[in-house]
């Protein structure tokens with residue numbers, strides 16, 4: 480008890496002129512850690528709705544859930560913003576290999592990459608070629624690739640400490656490898672999953688065909704299967720058998736879900752916090768991005784529960800279709816522009832529900848310095864890293880319009896074990912870590928809504 484008191488006294492004196500803010504942040508932390516609703520909200524989203532790919536009935540249910548959760552949280556106003564989203568269907572899928580002399584057939588766990596075409600449910604068989612990198616692929620003459628299935632055996636780099644940097648390095652194999660293979664006449668692509676996991680979980684995720692290629696099916700396999708395939712390919716030839724029913728079924732009307740507390744002094748100035756409501760069609764979308772949705776709702780709930788009326792409008796947005804189209808983020812950006820809305824900061828939480836470590840800042844130098852001046856206020860909550868500079872996908876259209884953007888930076892070490900896999904379930908989220916993220920977001924939203932964010936000489 481004594482030790483606790485000493486800690487909070489120290490944190491107050493260390494923050495000097497922000498002493499009142501420090502006390503307010505502690506009440507927010509207490510409210511969320513003791514009475515927070517976000518963990519239970521996540522349980523309902525994950526267990527009663529589950530995964531919710533854009534366009535599916537589950538995504539429609541999630542919209543209803545979000546509307547209700549924001550209302551229960553106490554938002555002054557809750558509304559839906561229409562978004563037309565692509566509706567991609569996975570259907571049944573399988574992947575088998577036949578190796579060298581013994582002709583034995585081996586089936587491996589597989590997930591088609593999102594948005595890909597399938598094989599119309601038929602078996603597509605072709606000789607397999609393995610390359611370890613894009614450079615190696617580029618060195619292959621087109622006649623070698625033509626008619627084959629290309630296996631891109633590129634590993635997620637475990638030596639890169641920030642796994643989001645590793646994702647940037649490895650993610651291009653999911654995004655572009657199918658296009659590269661198709662351009663040289665391949666009939667299918669398999670990638671080693673974009674995964675830090677030492678297991679056999681395949682990771683799905685998005686890709687987009689270039690206009691210049693004939694779409695070919697693309698699949699991902701887990702690291703263990705990829706290791707096996709690598710070993711077998713070194714020993715001799717292999718044939719791959721791909722089978723899937725993946726297809727696009729046009730577009731479906733869906734919605735962003737929005738709730739806000741109207742600002743008391745500058746209601747026209749908006750501080751936005753959001754995550755995305757859609758998920759991939761495996762697992763429960765718990766870390767990606769159920770966590771971000773329930774944390775954004777928690778910001779509204781905590782402010783209301785504490786009777787804090789922010790000076791500026793605080794808006795929580797649950798974006799639709801981040802995973803395979805970004806239509807929600809784009810629709811929101813278009814609407815903000817058409818309505819001439821003034822966003823002074825947009826914050827995204829879409830990096831997992833793990834312990835918060837920092838806040839990334841994608842904004843001008845003067846805004847960055849203002850937020851960094853709050854650093855000591857965040858230290859008691861384990862949030863220290865203000866060096867990163869990305870915002871988030873859903874808020875990127877706002878960023879392009881000049882809105883300062885920020886992102887919650889949780890500990891990144893376990894995220895890419897689970898990302899876009901059947902293992903991203905409610906049980907993989909820790910209630911304290913999830914709540915601490917909500918504390919960080921509530922604190923940031925509060926500080927900016929209270930003190931504004933000066934851009935040059937303009938006080939919004």
Ligand SMILES: [Zn+2]
Pocket residue numbers: 755767768801829
């Ligand atoms: Zn996400």
